[in-house]
Structures are given as C-alpha cells and as structure tokens.
Amino acid sequence: MKSRAFVPEKLDVAALAHDGASLQGEWPAASLQRLADSAAPEAPAGGWPALRWSLNGELRRPKAAAPQTWLHLTASAHVALTCQRCLKPVQEDIDIDRWIRFVDTEAEAAALDVDSDDDVLALPRHLDARELIEDELLLALPLVPRHEICPEPLPVPDAAEESAAEEEVERPNPFAALAALKRGGSA
Known part of the structure; x- marks a missing residue:
C-alpha cells in the first residue's frame, strides 16, 4: 500500500487518522504572524527559538458506535512578552498537549462540545x-505576563506626581453642587 504524503497547511485530518499517521516539525516563531505580534518590542519574534510541533491522527472505534476521528496536537514555544509590572520583556515557555475530536457537522460539534471536556x-x-x-x-499565552520578581525596581512616583494626585483627591464632587441645589429648591 502506498503511503500518503501529508502537508500541514492543507491537512486531510480524516486520512491522517485513518492511517494512524504522524507529522512533526519546526517553524520559525516569526512565521506565525499573530503570535509574533504578541512579542515584546525589545525582543521580537525573529530572535525566538523555533517552535516545535507534532500531530498524531487516531481513529477510535468505540463499541456500538461509529468510528471517531481524533487528532493529538503537541507544540512548544519559547516567547518573550511584555511584563505588565515593569514593562520589560519576560520569557515564557508555552507547552500544549491537546486531543481534538472531529465530527461531521458544526451543529454536532457544538452539541458535543457543551457536554464534553474534550475539544470538538x-x-x-x-x-x-x-x-x-x-x-x-x-490561547495558552498568559493573560497578564509578568516576572516572578522584576529585574529592575518599579519606578516610584516623584513629589510632583504625588501632589498632583493629592489635588485630584481634594477636588469637590461635581454632583455635590447639584445635590445642594436640589435640597435648596425643594425646601
């Protein structure tokens, strides 16, 4: 039997699962534009190590049910994001290990996805x-990237900024005048 050639950019998942085949490789991080856009400005994706990935197809045959098409996806990347405390680059290791089940229709996928812990x-x-x-x-990137301990001390506001903040606090409430007028008009 002739083995099939699989191309990641145009993957026939059903054939990959039917054959029990695998694919793996590496891509430069900069080639994934949306991921590269998340990079810290001081550490662009062009300087990141290549990301590694693998795909394994599997056809599961549960008793008294139709065969199920599954894809096991693993990927790892080393990225540099902007720390939300000090605004310096923070290095993050991202590792993914997911099983995805494929079904015939969007409606079936939506129905199964609600009841299942698996991705459908x-x-x-x-x-x-x-x-x-x-x-x-x-999806695996941290929502708020930050260092465990920032490499540089966080900036402390100077006296001018503190006095401006105090003035802001001491300003009268603009609705206080409206409340006074309202009380005065009804008396």
Whole structure:
C-alpha cells in the first residue's frame, strides 16, 4: 500500500487518522504572524527559538458506535512578552498537549462540545494545521505576563506626581453642587 504524503497547511485530518499517521516539525516563531505580534518590542519574534510541533491522527472505534476521528496536537514555544509590572520583556515557555475530536457537522460539534471536556471541531475537508497550532499557542499565552520578581525596581512616583494626585483627591464632587441645589429648591 502506498503511503500518503501529508502537508500541514492543507491537512486531510480524516486520512491522517485513518492511517494512524504522524507529522512533526519546526517553524520559525516569526512565521506565525499573530503570535509574533504578541512579542515584546525589545525582543521580537525573529530572535525566538523555533517552535516545535507534532500531530498524531487516531481513529477510535468505540463499541456500538461509529468510528471517531481524533487528532493529538503537541507544540512548544519559547516567547518573550511584555511584563505588565515593569514593562520589560519576560520569557515564557508555552507547552500544549491537546486531543481534538472531529465530527461531521458544526451543529454536532457544538452539541458535543457543551457536554464534553474534550475539544470538538467540525471535520473540514482540509485543515490548516499551522493556523490551528497558532490558535492553540495564542490561547495558552498568559493573560497578564509578568516576572516572578522584576529585574529592575518599579519606578516610584516623584513629589510632583504625588501632589498632583493629592489635588485630584481634594477636588469637590461635581454632583455635590447639584445635590445642594436640589435640597435648596425643594425646601
């Protein structure tokens, strides 16, 4: 039997699962534009190590049910994001290990996704694995990247900033005048 050649950018997931085949590789981080856009300005994605990924197809045959198409996706990347405390680059290791079940229709995927802990997607004719891997990496990024301990002390506001903040606190409430007028008019 002739083995099939699989291309990640135009992947036939059903055939990959049917054959029990695997794909793996590396891509430059800068080639994933949306992931590269999350980079800290001082550490662009061009300087990041290549990200590694692998895809393994599996056809599961549960008793008294139709065969199920599954894809095991693993990926790892080393990224530099902006620390939200000190605004300096912070290095993050992102590791993904997911099983995705593919079903025939979007409606079936939506129904199963609600009841299942597994990720469920509608089976496309061809899947762009690069886009799927990038989506999973983006979802795995920390919401608020920050250093455990920032490398430089955080800036302390100077006296001028403190006095401006105090003046802000001492300003009268603009609605206090309205409340006074309201009380005075009804008396």
